[in-house]
Amino acid sequence: MRAILLALLLSVSTLPAFAVQPDEVLPDPKMEERAREISKDLRCLVCQNQSIDDSNADLARDLRVIVRERLKKGESNEQVLQYVTDRYGDYVLLRPPFKATTLLLWIGPFAVLLIGALGSAVYLRNRRAAGGVAGDTAPLTDDERRRLEALLRKDGT
């Protein structure tokens, strides 16, 4: 019985492993929440597809500590993000900013969609102008109709 209870207890107590270590956490819960928010937007440069909030890399830890230090100094979230981008470039931001160099990144998908929509519209309009779906195909000749009927009859029996 005890073993079953223990197993149950263990099975519900599997929380995701957090990278943030207890000694990094700020005493002020509000500020800690801001720190977590900022950390989620910063790329870990060692593992690249993780945020520093998720990463166990040494550098990610250093950056998390720096984020918290700067918040304690009274900086705003934007100032902290700026501090890190000044050193590592826009690449550290998991949400790239909207500016001239990232224009293609942000506008690209919509531009492609627009080109596709325009292309479809032009194509459909041309087809309609040519006489619609029926207009595209010439009617069957008498000979063709006779062959078709012969085929259908053979198939049906």
Place this chain on the structure above:
Amino acid sequence: MRRLMYILPLLVFLGVGVAFLRGFDRDPREIPSALIDKPVPEFALPPLPGHKQGLSSADLKGDVQLVNVFASWCIPCKAEHPIVSRLAEREGLPVRAINYKDKAENALDWLARNGDPYASIGVDADGRASIDWGVYGVPESFLIDRQGRIRYKHVGPLTPEAVEQTILPLVKELRKG
């Protein structure tokens, strides 16, 4: 016009193909530095025990120099060390170093074993100064011009190709300017 419509998909495909081909050549681990053409960050690092000089921003003005970030625990650092030494000893390029998150005795040991080509070494025990340099892994090397601006960054171990094709030509150019 009609013919163009038929060729267009092919052209788009070729464009995408070229973009991918170039993309494959790029190493995703290499992140362009945000500090290129900017002055070196303000910093002052203490020397290793027994050494006279550490490394600070003031040391990086007046001459074209290389700053090499290394650690004794870093295997690629050992691999690139002969190349760094050659730059300092045979090419006459002053090389200074940041010793990244290292134990002093390990660093001294490492230098005794592999040779010390550095004009001076600053100890960055907690890695903070290196973060100001935008370092995200050792080894990294920075080429500094006479005005103390970062002109080139190499991520990972220096290779003979990087030295011959990029660093030495750039050094020549920077020395002229």
